[in-house]
Amino acid sequence: MEKILIIDDEPFIRENVERILGEDGYQVLAAADGTTASELVSAEEVDLVLLDLNLGKENGLDVLKELKKIEPELLVIVITGYGSVESAVASLKLGAFHYMKKPFKADALRVIVKLALQTTSLKREVRAIRQGALELFEKVPLVGVNSSLKEIIRQAREVARFAEATVLITGESGTGKELIAKSIHHLSDRREAPFIEINCASIPVNLLESELFGHEKGAFTDASARKTGLFEAANKGTIFLDEIGEMDPAMQAKLLRVLESRQIRRVGGTRNIDVDVRVISATNRNLGDAIKSGQFREDLFYRLNVFPIRIPPLRERREDIPVLAAFYLDKYSRAFSRGFHEISGEAKALLSGYNWPGNIRELKNVIEKICIINQGPTLTASHLPPEISGAPTRSARAELPDVETLGLEGAVEAFELEIIRAALDKCGGNVLKTAELLKIPRGTLRYKMGKLGIQP
Known part of the structure; x- marks a missing residue:
């Protein structure tokens, strides 16, 4: 249920707005002054504010500035009975979404509120798309013919049906753990909500808590405004915690509490916030060994490992190598206009015989490099790097x-x-x-x- 705050010094206006929007199913909060409004925005998860520019002795523009300091992305509709072009322009420059003059009709209020909330939803969706969160499952290249890959896809389809189940994906680096995580998300009922990923090893320990759970204004030196964490951003969707085995033990304890309570608390905050998120984690480490050495919490492991999926290295499914090579050859040949159409028999044999320590990522990189510096129509053994072709290492100039x-x-x-x-x-x-x-x-x-x- 969306939460809307009406800020107006006239009781009749506040009551009228509460009635109109309450009938439409919104939760409506009310404030008669800027101080009360600031307190509500700080304490509540407000989706939209209706702000009167004339609040007795207070200037609504000053209130707007203060609200934007607390919540920079807050959506605000300015309303007043004394409208002017100057005040309208000033409020829009400060980040107001729209400007309405009193008196307004109930239907007009309903329409503009609905439009504003749809805009908020659209902004979130655009951010999710930019993060790759709404990539269609059909575009996730789960390419191969090996029986183990088919079993992994079957497992992904099965666990996708259970929206609360946590999943732990294990496998060597470059095997495609992220693709399996995305597949589970896009096959589930959460597919319309965000898929948000974070590499736990790439964020410094002192910043990871704020990144995951967000922070309140003033929580630390550089916290000039409230920040929403990734768990909140992924609400109703999926969060993918890559390289979970690298997470600091202190942070592991905080993640365990979130998994147990389904609530997060922002850094510097005092209240818990409910989150509805599926957690998928992945690691290339042996977590059993990490538990024995005291580097990973056993209780967290059992919380994460409700549904385990192991992805075998490429050397264990060699029949998929020519299929993957052809997939990436077509992709990069088109991207770079190189005209490749096939792989020679000798090149296929060499590709299939190589052990691929970097797995699919290494294969993709090899094919991409070939398409960057060579022309088609046939990928031959001469195009392959010496570690695959067995040819003597060429000079740096020839490379x-x-x-x-x-x-x-x-x-x-x-x-x-x-x-x-x-x-x-x-x-x-x-x-x-x-x-x-x-x-x-x-x-x-x-x-x-x-x-x-x-x-x-």
Whole structure:
């Protein structure tokens, strides 16, 4: 139920708005002044505010500024009986959604409130799309013919039916644990809500709690405004905790409380907030060993491991290697206009015989590099790197991209892409460790990855 706050110094207006919107099923809160309004916005999860610009001795614009400090994304509709172009423009510049003049009809109020709340929902949906949260299941490339993959897909379909069940996905780095997590989400009744992922190893320990659970204004030095955490953002949907085995023990205890109570508390907050979220976690570590060494809580393991799914490494399902190679060859050949249409028999045999320590991620990177620096129509053994083809290692000069074809800038980008890909593989996709290996700031690495279209 959406929560709406009416701020007006006239009791009749407050009561009228409460009646009209209450009949439509909204929960309506009321305040006669800015101080009361600020207290309510700080204490409650308000979805929309109706604010009178003339609150007796108070200026509604000052109240609007204060509310925006408390909740920067708060949706506010300004209402007044003394409207002017100047006050309308001023309120819109401060972030008001719309401007209404008194007296207003009940139907007009209903329409603008409904539109405003739909806008809030749309904004959340756009953010989710930007995070890849609403990627269609049909676009998740669960490619292969191996019986173990078919069993994993069957398990994903089965657990998707139970919206509360936690899932623990295990497997080596690069095996596709995130794809299985997305598949479970898109097959479930939660598919219309956000799928939000976080790499637990990539966030510093002192920031992870705020990232997951949010914080209140003033909770710490840089907390200039309230922040919604990822658990709240994923409400009604799914949160994917990748590399859960790297989580700090103190943070493990807090996560355990959330799983047990289905409630979170923001950093610096005093009240619990209900969340309805499916938790899917993943790790490439042996959590049994981590429990024995005291690095992972046994009680948390049992909470996470309600439905375990193990993804085998690529070397255990070799019949899928040519299928995956053909999938990525088609994808990147189209992306780079390289005209590849097939893989030679010799190249297929070499690809299938290689052990792929980096699993699917490594295979994808190899095919992507081939499409960047070569032209089709057939991928042959000569296109494969020496560790796969068995050919002697070529000189650094021979390994450089084709400058004549790509130009200097394109060749530099191709070479940089190769270096970053190799470093990510070495670090198991961990961005923080990769940045340390490359001796560059993490922000610089993320910028380059975004520019080059690299996914960790």
